[in-house]
Amino acid sequence: MAEQTQDGIASEAKSVVTRSAEETIAWGREFARGLKAPLLVLLTGDLGSGKTTLTKGIVAGLGAADEEDVTSPTFTLVHVYGEDGRTSAADSSSAAAKNVVYHGDLYRIESFHDFETLGLEDAFSTPAVMILEWSEKFPLQAPWPQVRLKLEHMGGDSRRITIQ
Numbered sequence: 367m368a369e370q371t372q373d374g375i376a377s378e379a380k381s382v383v384t385r386s387a388e389e390t391i392a393w394g395r396e397f398a399r400g401l402k403a404p405l406l407v408l409l410t411g412d413l414g415s416g417k418t419t420l421t422k423g424i425v426a427g428l429g430a431a432d433e434e435d436v437t438s439p440t441f442t443l444v445h446v447y448g449e450d451g452r453t454s455a456a457d458s459s460s461a462a463a464k465n466v467v468y469h470g471d472l473y474r475i476e477s478f479h480d481f482e483t484l485g486l487e488d489a490f491s492t493p494a495v496m497i498l499e500w501s502e503k504f505p506l507q508a509p510w511p512q513v514r515l516k517l518e519h520m521g522g523d524s525r526r527i528t529i530q
């Protein structure tokens with residue numbers, strides 16, 4: 367895949383094409399290995415591009431829950447994983463099991479008032495990983511470092527994931 371750098375230095379814009387949901391989950395697990403709280407992970411991409419699927423891998427990779435327990439927060443708006451010692455069976459003995467992960471989806475939120483009512487900012491008082499779908503809809507004042515992942519449909523079961 368073409369890789370572009372904005373400043374010519376080592377700020378890599380890496381992209382990968384996955385060919386199944388399982389591959390996207392596996393990529394997410396691998397990606398999570400390099401993450402450290404506090405961190406905001408912003409997921410952009412159309413409906414069905416794989417944002418929730420990718421989140422399963424990231425949450426599992428961080429040791430906060432098993433991938434099958436990660437479901438879309440489209441209606442519940444925010445899920446929290448790894449709180450109160452609730453960790454994935456596979457990773458419960460590792461240091462990664464200490465991660466608390468928020469998974470939010472702003473797709474159904476229609477007004478800035480509703481967005482504020484969510485109280486996402488309250489989470490910033492304790493280091494965690496916050497993964498947000500449709501974050502571009504509202505301006506979030508976040509004191510944490512951010513990484514943005516863009517997902518694109520490439521036809522069939524192929525998706526391109528770009529680290530921006």
Ligand code: ADP
Binds near residue numbers: 385386388522525
């Ligand atoms: P979003 O959260 O972006 O709306 P979802 O992750 O909920 O997207 O849905 C993606 C859908 O596409 C799922 O049904 C998933 O099984 C399917 N899919 C097919 N191929 C892939 C792939 N390569 N990566 C991710 N999801 C895929």
Ligand code: MG
Binds near residue numbers: 417499
């Ligand atoms: Mg989703």
